[in-house]
Amino acid sequence: MRALLDHIWLSPRELPALADEVADALLDRVSAMSALPEERRRAEMRSEVEAALRGALSRPEPETLAEGDGEYGSLTRERARQELFAALTTGPALSEESLASLAPLAQRAAWKLPTGVQAVVLGAPGELRFSTDTLGDALIGITDGRPCALIPDPDPEARPELRRALPRGRAAAVGHTVPLADARSSLRWARRLVELAPDAQVLFVEDHLPALLLLQDESLVRALSTRWLRPLESLKPAQSARLETTLLAWLEGGGAPEAAKTLKVHPQTVHYRLRQLEKLFGPVLRDPRSRFELEMTLHSRRLLGQVRDVQARISRRARTAAMALRPMDVAREARVNGR
The missing domain is CATH 1.10.10 (Arc Repressor Mutant, subunit A)
Structure with missing residues (x-):
């Protein structure tokens, strides 16, 4: 199940097709649905499956740390990046000690801890990828069902590149640049902005x-x-x-x-x-x-x-x-x- 979530986390466009497959496999085993018309049965089952998968994606399961050396056991690179995103964007503000303790996880995630970050939030589910050549190695995650990213040490002059990198015709908000320990603040205000102005446009918190x-x-x-x-x-x-x-x-x-x-x-x-x-x-x-x-x-x-x-x-x-x-x-x- 974890490998499945890792896969669709980075390729959310595949989620509806996956929900279709799961719904087809389950229909014969759910007797309570048999009295409904076939199309309605399939639609309801597919909706439930997709909702369950999206819920799982928005609440990543915590990993168990290895004892002794403090390294993150058997985490895959992508799962480590998800855990790192969650650690940086949820819970109370990070102290210097808390931030330093994330170094082993960042190493496992192959993500160099930057000095500052800038959050990006899409207004609706969708695929979010960036070119490392123009915007650096962005850390991708999901918050409340919305794809998000943390851009490391953002260039204030890179707005045009960022606009081009985001999906066209989709609402998106770009947070202000903050120190890494305050990443949740940039994410919070980007989420608030995309909720206030959900039209299909890219908005910047600083504006x-x-x-x-x-x-x-x-x-x-x-x-x-x-x-x-x-x-x-x-x-x-x-x-x-x-x-x-x-x-x-x-x-x-x-x-x-x-x-x-x-x-x-x-x-x-x-x-x-x-x-x-x-x-x-x-x-x-x-x-x-x-x-x-x-x-x-x-x-x-x-x-x-x-x-x-x-x-x-x-x-x-x-x-x-x-x-x-x-x-x-x-x-x-x-x-x-x-x-």
């Missing part, structure tokens, strides 16, 4: 640091909104949205002319809205600290709205795909039942 900081906790965003935007609650939604947009443009630009350019409206329109905002917020708009918190609140709300829009589009596409497949499933079952 989205403010968004990631502001969106760490939606409940805090709501608390900020309740505290600072209460004066807008009495307005109609359309008017509130206009004033909120104008206020953010004014805070970002530093003045009415700049806000007018951003909003593509006449400066007098901005002046009129600012007079309304002055009546609603009063001296708050003249206090530097209050202005900073207001701008942070408005940025958070805008980013959260963008994330929700993206997630809503994905949900709509998924529902559309499911509805398109449903007639095919009905027709298939009808054929199986002879109707």
Whole structure:
């Protein structure tokens, strides 16, 4: 079983075909499934098998260390690399002593411990391989069913090569460069970014640091909104949205002319809205600290709205795909039942 997992860990495209083979082999032995139509039986069995294999891949079994010399017994090179990836990316932060203790495992994995690493995460299951000529000997692993990689001592100028190396048409996020002992931090933020923006594009954490900081906790965003935007609650939604947009443009630009350019409206329109905002917020708009918190609140709300829009589009596409497949499933079952 371990050899099988080692194989499909590095070649996840083979997993569906393997699940088909296992499902075919098991169908004759599962009497509880015999009352179901053949196609439905096979589909359900295949789904269960594939889910079990993916679950096993996301939770690698710990190896037993050899006694005495501290070396990692009979681990294969690929299994040692998987264990090393898990040791670097899970659990508490690594101390210098803990990092030094991984040297025998790294030697077994034929992976030279680098000074720093950069995490890469795919948004969905898929094959993840890199050329050692351009990006070094990346350490590949799986976290929560997502293929991940740790790029050793990354070159900050290698973004184009990294983009080309990732699968096309797939969502991916690239973490910030961190010391090896803090590899889990780069992985954590790359995972968070790919969850926030799951469209088919490659995103870099370093380009989205403010968004990631502001969106760490939606409940805090709501608390900020309740505290600072209460004066807008009495307005109609359309008017509130206009004033909120104008206020953010004014805070970002530093003045009415700049806000007018951003909003593509006449400066007098901005002046009129600012007079309304002055009546609603009063001296708050003249206090530097209050202005900073207001701008942070408005940025958070805008980013959260963008994330929700993206997630809503994905949900709509998924529902559309499911509805398109449903007639095919009905027709298939009808054929199986002879109707």
